[in-house]
Amino acid sequence: MTASATSLGATEITPNVQHNDIPALELRDITKRFGAIVAVDKVNFSIAKGEVLALLGDNGAGKSTVVKMISGATSPTSGQILLDGKRMVFRNSKSARLAGIATVYQDLALVPTMNVWRNFFLGAELKRGWRLDVKKMRAETQQVLREIGLRNLSSIDQNVMKMSGGEQQALSIGRAVHFQQKLLLLDEPTAALSVKETNKVFEYIMRAKESGIGVLVIMHNTLQALTVSDRVTVMRHGRVVANYAVEETGTDMLNMVNAAISGIGP
C-alpha cells in the first residue's frame, strides 16, 4: 500500500485490510499526459482481493482517466498496472476484459432488448454441440442471481429494459463474479438510483467482495463511498491526495474526506 502525497496535510493512514498476499490490482506511478496537460500524475494505489476501494474526487480530478487506463480504453504515458501481481499492458478494453477486469458502466453494460439470461451469457454462451444450451444458461443465471441476492426478479425471461437500474447493476456484478474476474470496476454505480436501490447495489457489491474479487468503485457521494468501501482514495488535480481506511462512517470521517476532495485541509 504505497499511499502517496500528503501534500495538503491530509492524514495518511496505512490500511489494515490486508488480505492474503498479492493485491488484485496495483498501480505504480501511473501517469497520463495529454500534450502539456498532466491528467494523472504518478498515482499509486492497490486493491487487495476481497477489498472494496472507493476512488473519490471532484470533477476533473482524474478519476475517469484512471478508470480508462485500468479498463484498457486508453494507455498510461508511464507507470505500471499490475493485475494479480503480473504486469499488464492493455492494448484495448478487450484485452483488459480478457485479463480479468470487469468494467461495469452505467449504460454500456447490458443490451436492453435482450432478456436476463441472454444478457448474462452474451459473448460467453454455453453450448451443447452447435446449439445454445438454453437450459443450463437459464439455470446458472437463476442460481447466480439468487446467490448475489437478486431474488425479486419476476422472471429471467424478462427484458433487461424492464428491470430497474439496481437490478441491472446486480446482473452486471453477478456476471463479473460468475466469470471469475479478478477486478470489478464500477463507474458511478449508484448515480441514477433511488436510496432503496442504492442499498441493494451495496449488498451486491458486498457479495462480490465476499467471493474474493477486488472491487474499485468510482463515486461522487462521499457518504455512500464510506458506506460501501474498506478504504477510500482521494484524487485531486490528477494526484492522490489522501488515503483512508474506513473504520467508522461518522461525521468526522465524512468531513475529513470531503475536505480532502475539495482541497480545504482539516
Place this chain on the structure above:
Amino acid sequence: MSLGKTVVEETSTGDSDASEDTVRAFKSGGITRYISARMMAVIGMIIIVVLVLEITSREQLLTGLNIGGVLNASSEIGFIAIGVTALMIGGEFDLSVGQTFVASGMTFATIYTSVGVFPAIIVSLAIGAAIGMLNGFITLGFGIPSFITTLGTSYVVAGLILMVTTGQPITAVTLPKSFSIFGGYIGSTSIRWEVVWWLGLAVVMAIVLHKTTFGNHIFGAGGHADASRNIGVRVGMTKMALFVLCGMFSAFSGIVLFAHLGDIEASAGSGLQLEAIAAAVIGGTALFGGIGTIYGGVIGSFFLGVITVGLVLSGASTVYYELFVGIVLILAVALQAKTEGITSFVKRAVGQRSWIAEHAHGRSTDTTQAGSAQ
C-alpha cells in the same frame, strides 16, 4: 396473490416486499407479454383482411387453388424478407435487395445453359453475397448508415444492370426440367416447391437466430452495439455476415423467380426492398434493431401475398395493391404500438386480469425462447 404464482419462477422469497416487486414487474409488463400481444394483433388483422377479401372475391380466396396462389406469391418476397428481417434485427437496413435480386437472377438466366444449373446457382448466390459484402464493407468501414450505403449500391447495381442488358429482358426458350425443384408444383396441388424452400429456409434461419451463438450476437449487435462490443461480441463480423446473408437470400429469390417464370427484366426488382421491409415491420421487427422474429417476417410476407391474390380475385385493378399495402402497413404498426394499451383496457373492462395474465404469460415464455429471443 395469483399473479405472483404465475410470474415468479423459482425466485419466490419470504421477503415482505416480494409481492410488491412482483406486482411492479408485472405492471411494467415483461416485453415478452407485449410482443406476443403484438403478434396476436397482426394475426387478428390478417384474419380480418382475409375475410374481407373472401367476401369481395365472392368466396374465391379460400379455395384450395387460390391458397396455393397466395403461398406462391408470398414466397417471392418471403425469401428476401427472411434476410431483411435478420438484418434489421441486427440493426441495419438493405435497400439494395431488389437490385441484388435482379442482378443474380439475370446472371443465372444468362449462364445456366452454358455452365449447368447447379454451378449457375452457386455463381448467382456468390454475386448476391458479393453485393452484401460490399454493403457491409462500406457501412462498417466508413461508418456510414446502411440506409444510405445500400441506397447508393442499389443505384450502382441498377445502373450496371441497365448497362449490361441495355434494358432487354432475358427469356428462356424452354425451361429445363431441373427448374421444377423450385418452380414445379407439389403433386397435384397448386403450391410450388419454392414455398417449401421458403418455409424450410425460414425454419433454418429461425433456428440460427434463436438457438445459436451467432443468433444471440445478432440480437446483441442490434439491441446495443456498444454494450455488446464491450462484453466481447464481434459486432462488425456479425453485421457483415448479415449483409452477406441478406444478399444471398435476395439472390436466391431472383433464381427462383426465373426458374418458374422463365423471364426476368431489369425492372423486376423495383419496390422489392420496401416490400421486404414492410413484411418485416408488419411482422413485428423493430426499425431500430434488437427486436423481431423470423416467423414475423414470414407472416408479413404471407400478408402481402394475401393482398396480392385477394385483390386480383376481387376484380380490383392491381393499381390498388400499393394503396392497400400502405394502409395495412400503417394499421399493423399502429396496432402493435397500441397493443399494450388495448390489452390493458380489455383487461379492465373484462375484469379477468389474472386469467389474461396467466395466458399471456404462458405464451410469452415461448415467445422469448423461440420467438423474440431476447
